[in-house]
Amino acid sequence: MLEQNxxxxxxxxxxxxALKEIEYILxxxxxxxxxxxxxxxxxxxYRKATTDFIDDCAVTQRLSKxxxxxxxxxDDSLGDDDLDDIERHFSDLKFWKPDQSLTGKTLETExxxxxxxxIQQVTCKRNELLVVFTNQQDEFLLITFHxxxxxxxxxAIGAETDGLFKEEELTLSQDAKYITNLENTQSYCFKATTSREIIFTVTSEGYSVEKI
Incomplete structure (x- = not known):
């Protein structure tokens, strides 16, 4: 952890x-x-009342606040692992996700x-990179890069973006090129809303998106 953190x-x-929002929910x-x-x-x-409370009383938005x-x-300076202190501390979180869709079919990709x-949060796991994203409708999306x-x-955390885009060219280190078949991968990037600069890039075998 950085000294300033x-x-x-x-x-x-x-x-x-912060205490007011926590007190209301708790x-x-x-x-x-x-x-x-x-x-x-x-x-x-009870289950329905709890679900209605979460949806109708903006619990996710309150927690986001x-x-x-x-x-x-x-301080969100990146370390040698390209993570800041918050991202690194959250890296072992396991988020809830359904095993399948409500219809019993495999969840649709993209x-x-x-x-x-x-971009609200980035968490790196062994075979997944998870990005929590809020859109203009204040919906929370979980983007899972496989x-x-x-x-x-x-x-990247807290940055406003124009969305997720595919990159035309793969720009990988030589070590990364050795460990995978490049034909099965694609690079994706988030661009800053104002400057249009690339602020976050992921190379993976694909991604899926779900509301949370």
Whole structure:
């Protein structure tokens, strides 16, 4: 961890804003759990109430606000592994994902459009690189790059982009070229909204997108 990230300082207003959102979510869920615990056979009703609360009361947006309040104070300089301190600490997270679609079919690859939006989080795993992305409709998308062999980012977290694009040419290190068949890979990139500069690039065997 960078020395400047050893101690993160929030203003009083920032801390109160974060605590307010957490308190709303935590106490609301606690009250729902207590209420339905006293209703025999109300499991399905409890599940629906919980889902409706998450959807109707913007729980994901509230949590995203808390994350922004905290993460904006971190220095996002990249280390030798091309990760900043936040990305590195999150690298072992395992996100929920369905085994299959609701129809029982394999999830469709590249089915959802990735247009203008913001990169919220990047997590690297052994055979996947996960990017949490919010679009202009405040929807959260999980972009999973399959079997990535190379990636590079410059201050990507929190960056506003014009979406995901395919790159025409593969620009890989010699080591990366040795470990895979280039015929099965494609490079993808995110471009900054204002400057149109490439801020994040991934070379992988493909990707899939799902709402979260």
């Amino acid at each position: 050893q101690k993160i300082v929030l203003t009083g207003d920032e801390a109160l804003d 106490i609301s869920l606690h009250k729902m759990g207590s209420f339905y615990a006293e209703k025999p056979g109300a499991l399905e009703e 808390v994350r922004t309040i905290i993460s904006q104070h971190f 089915a959802l459009e990735i247009s203008n939006g913001t 079997n990535p062999i190379a990636f590079k980012g410059i201050s």
